[in-house]
Amino acid sequence: MAVSLSNFLLPISLLLAATVHAATVTYDFDVSWVYANPDGLQNRPVIGINGQWPIPTIRVTKGDRLVVNVKNSLGNQTTSLHFHGLYMNGTNHMDGVDAVTQCGIAPGSTFTHNFTVDQPGTYWYHSHVRGQYPDGLRGPLIVEDPDDPHKDLYDEEIVLTFSDWYHGMMTDLLKGFISVANPSGAEPVPDSALVNETQNLTVKIEPGKTYLFRMINMGAFAAHYVWFEDHTMQIVEVDGVYTEPADADMLYMTAAQRVSVLITAKNDSNSNFAFVGSMDQDLFDVIPEGLNPNVTGWLVYDDAKEKPPPKEVDSFEPFDDFTLVPEDKEELYDHVDHTVQLDLKMDNLNDGANYAFFNDITYVHPKVPTLYTVLSTGSNATNPAIYGSNTNQFVLKANEVVEIILNNDDPGKHPFHLHGHAFQLVHRSEDEAGFYDSNAAPSFPATPMRRDTVLVHPNGNIVLRFRSDNPGVWLFHCHIEWHVASGLVATIIERPLDIQAQLAGKIPQDHLDNCKLDGVPTAGNAAGNTADLLDLTGENRSPGTLPAGFxxxxxxxxxxxxxxxxxxxxxxxxxxxxxxxxxxx
Amino acid sequence: MPNVFAVPVFFICFRECLETSIIVSVLLAFLKQTLGPEHDAKVRKKLVRQIWYGVGLGVLICLIICAGVIGSFYTVGTNAFEAAENIWEGVFALLASIIITLMGAALLRVSKLQDKWRVKISRVLETRESAVPAKGKWKVWCEKYAMFILPFITVLREGIEAVLFIAGVGLGLPATSFPLAVICGLGAGILVGYLIYKGGNRTSLQIFLVISTCFLYLVAAGLFSKGVWNLEQNAWVNLAGEGAAEAGAGPGSYDIRKSVWHVNCCSPLENGDGGWGIFNSLFGWQNSATYGSVISYNLYWLAVIVGFLFLGFKERKGNSAVEKADSETGSGENVLAGKKAEGAVASSAVREVPE
The missing domain is CATH 1.20.5 (Single alpha-helices involved in coiled-coils or other helix-helix interfaces)
Structure with missing residues (x-):
């Protein structure tokens, strides 16, 4: 899992170097099928880059311009790259979301991402085409920070990715998941857990040094409990937001969350220590016989010494990220301008399959990518109706404090992610708390924890706040890939007229070419109607509701x-x- | 209600008991008639006692067989059924439906059984009176105790039949649903048998039989439909696995592709909905009807209608033929004619025997 330096092209512009201290980092990615067997149980096709899997880590410095030239050599699937957690301020069209900010990159075609990264921290990049990234197209994206407030606290940096792994292909698993034969919506259970896309990883440690572990859950479904035996973790960053250091013995990382921790090595090298990522089995409907939910690695002080098997833990008592304080001490947004309430439930539609709903609507992507609807509808872009009947759309005005109240009317845990923003987590209920009641809620923290992916407890609720300071079409969705497929997605259309000001006429030709290859219209309302924007005839719809009775x-x-x-x-x-x-x- | 009263079991008991009690009543009536007050009271008492001994012994043996069968079922069998509950229930519901259907037609003609048996017994007794020489010891013994052997064999035969039928039908039913149904069935059978013995109003008896037969066929139609439903449900559970079981009566508990109607309530399987359980066991109600269950229900009735029309027209033809024969030959020949043309003819032929 070493970073392949051959991927680096660092053409530093001498002209620019004089004015700003920024570089352009270019990656050429050829996405294609390769074979891999990361858990030693089954060789299977995986989506690699430049013939390699695991795929490379993208590494830039804050302020850099990142250029990623993507070629789709899969042959049988479209693809895309989404840079999870990057705000994409002014470059919404580079967010990489199929059917929302672009069209899927057609087989044989290319697509260039070109944007400035102006935020530090631990991120990752993955496909944002229906259910694709668990087939392997997922990798770390690290933004180094010369101004890191914690940089004097550590000597070296180590990236650890945790993930779940399926032996089946996502296209097949999805077919079985959204199916009349799966009326309860039981998500496929992973076959293995991986760390750095492998198992039994060894991490070389030198006594006395302090390490920054950048940890990323790149899984499709499972959250991971993570602990290092006999070492305390000091949390310093979550999802790209620096935090005041906080000690933790065990972390709970949902799919798509990142946590950076400082771990100080012991002063002797008398023994090696196991660290464990343990998939949260509460998420699994039926636990298959023989499933090993754990993946183990070792902090190796001395190669010659044995690597002890991990010890049993009595119970899972992870650190509660709600208690974290951001290092910048950004204060609570206490005046809310716009409240968005999302009630989550799971239910069956009249094709017999199980779907996920926000406010009784399950997401079905529009015919025209939502960004292109924004850009092609002029002043009508502020009218939510044009974005379709199944997109859960919310149009935000400029510089509002927006509050999302999410009520989880489902007995499952869900990690919610918002594109384009980190949000303040101002309230999170316990399990079974029911719907959020603003009158009964306890007072909010003065400096709430911020991140871009947050867990909501079973039948509980969360309240998030952010400022609409970033024009763009941003998805708000559960980061369990199964639930994205079953429709647990909302579309936030933030400042549509400002998006037009930024991007109208500036969509690169290669973006539009892919739409042509995919046969996707690039103008008009959700149904592709350019004449009457309120006429949604022919739009993509979900299956109908089940008849209530006779x-x-x-x-x-x-x-x-x-x-x-x-x-x-x-x-x-x-x-x-x-x-x-x-x-x- | 299906947990305490198994309707098919009730009808099987009723039917078998009725047949037995008719035979016993015919025998008793025969004794009363042939060994009138002018005969030796002692001999008559002895023969009556023979009949009751026969009945008693037959019942006893049946009970023993019954206990053995049920015992082995519920110790050995139950676990095996759990796994494929829907298949068992489906197959036995279909089986029960067919059995009840065939029995039901006979029940309508139960009054003719009386006549049939009267003919049989009179022949047995007649051969005794016209004593032929050269008889084996066995035959002599048989004749001496005919009044014991006849009811004994009858009770035994009907009883074993009932046990086997109940075993078949009841396999999918809980053990608690048996006792009440059996007791009621036996009671009703004895009551009707007694009424026939007493020779009550034949028309009202016939009306009673028609109504109970209609009821019986409603049950059988429901069972038939339920059997098909169970088999379909089995296929669905195989397909949907855990999900189908978790869903209760809600979405996912049924195969939407085969659904004709579904209401998220009123499931006969849910414990709270007792009334719907009765509705289910009487008429085959399902809160989730499938194409299979609806079509099979209607086809069942179609078959019943066609069957009875056929029987009805056949009998009418037969009747007119016999009436013709009646006028031509003496009534003495009717016994033979009746035997040939089955029960239908016998009714008109032997009706004259005074009660």
Whole structure:
């Protein structure tokens, strides 16, 4: 898992160097199928880059321009790259979300991402095409920071990714997941847990040194409990937001969350220590026999010494990230301008499959990528109606404090992620707290923890706040990939007229070319209608709702059955009474 | 209600008990008639006692067999059924439906059984009176105790039949649903048998039989439909696995592709909805009807209608033929004619025997 330096092209512009201290970092990525067997159980096709898997770590310095030239050599699938956690301020079209900010990169085609990274921390990049990244297209993205407030506290940096792994291909698993045969919506259970896309990883440690572990959960589904035996973690960053150092013995990292911790090595090298990522099995519907939910690695002080097997833990008592304080002490947004309430539930539609809903609407992507609708509809772009019936759209005005109240009416845990922002987590209930009640809520923290992906507890609620200071079309969605596929997605359309000011006419030709190859329209409302923007005829819709009771078909059947029964009994009566008549008559 | 009263079991008991009590009543009536007050009271008492001994012994043996069968079922069998509960329930519901259907037609003609048996017994007794020489010891013994053997064999035969039927039908039913149904069935059978013995109003008896038969066929139609439903449900559970079981009566508990109607309530399987359970066992109600269950229900009735029309027209033809024969030959020949043309003819032929 070493960073492949051959990928680095660092053409530092001498002209620019004089004015700003920024470089342009370019990556050429050729996305294609390769074979891999990371858990030693099954060799399978995975999506690699430049013939390699695991895929490279992207590494830039804050302020750099990042250029990623993507070529899709998969042959059988479209793809895209989303840079998870980057705000993409002014470059919404580079966010990499299929059917929202661009069209999927067609097989054989190319796509160039070109944007400035102006935020430090630990991020990752992955495909944002339906259910694709768990097939392997997921890698770390590290933004180094010359001004890191904690830089004097550590000697070296180590990146650890935790993830879940499936032996089946996502296309097949999705087919089985959203299916009449899976009415309860039971998510496929991973086959293995991985660390740095492998198992039994060894991490070389030198006594006395302090290390910054940048940890990323790149999984599709499972959250990980993470602990290092006999070492205390000091949390200094979550999702790119520096925090005041906080000690933790065990972390809980949902899919897509990142945590950076400082770990100081012991002063002797008498023994080696295990560290464990343990998938949260509460998420799994049925735990298959023989599943090992854990992945183990070792802090190796001395290669010659044994690597002890991990010890059993009595219980999972992870650190609660709600208690963290951001290092910049950004104060609570206490005046809310715009409240968005999202009630989450799971239910079945009339194709028999199980779907996820916000406010009784399950997300189905529009025909026209939402960004292109914004850019092609002029002043109508502020009208939410044009964005479709199944997109859970919310249009935000400039510089509002926006509050998202999410009520989880489902007994599962969900990690929610907002593109384009880190948000303040001002409230998170315990399990089974029901819907959020602003009158009964305890007071909010003065300097709430910020991050871009947050856990909501089963049947609980969360309240998030952010300022609408970043024009763009941003998805708000559960980062469990299964739930993205089953529709647990909302579209935040932030300052559409400012998006037009930034990007109208500036969408690069290669973006539009991919739409042409995909056969996707690039103008008009959600249905691709450019003439009457309120006419959504032909838009993508979810299956209909289940009939609540008797339909015409049922009534006819019931009436028929009753008539048949009465006729039958009449004939029985005729036959039964006949001999008497014959006798008397 | 399905947990305490198994309707098919009730009807099986009722039917078998009715047949037995008719035979016993015919025998008793026969004794009363042939060994009238002018005969030796001692002999008559002895013969009556023979009948009751026969009945008693037959019942006893049946009970022993029954206990053995049930015992082995519920110790050995139950676990095996759990795994494939829907298949078992489906197959046995279909089986029970067919059995009840065939029995039901006979029940309508139960009054003719009386006549049939009267003919049989009179022949047995007649052969005794026209004593032929050269008889084995066995035959002599048989004749001496005919009044014991006849009811004994009858009770045994009907009883074992009932046990086997109940075993088949009841396999999918909880053990608690048996006792009440069996007791009621036996009670009703004895009551109707007694009424026939007493020779009450034949028409009202016939009306009673028609109504109970209609009821019986409603149950059978429901069972038939339920059997098909159970088999479909089995296929669904195989497909959807855990999800189907978790869903209760809600979405996912049924296969939307085969659904004709579904209401998220009123499930006969849910414990709280007792009334719907009755509705289910009487008429085959399902809160989730499938194409299979609805079509099979209607086809069942179609088959019943066609079957009875066929029987009805056949009998009418037969009746007119016999009436013709009646006028041509003496009533003495009717016994034979009746035997040939089955029960239907016998009714008109032997009706004259005074009660």
């Amino acid at each position: 339909t015409a078909r049922g009534i006819v059947a019931l009436v028929f059955s009753c008539v048949a029964a009465f006729l039958g009994m009449a004939v029985i009566g005729w036959y039964g009474m006949a001999p008497i008549k014959a006798k008397t008559g």
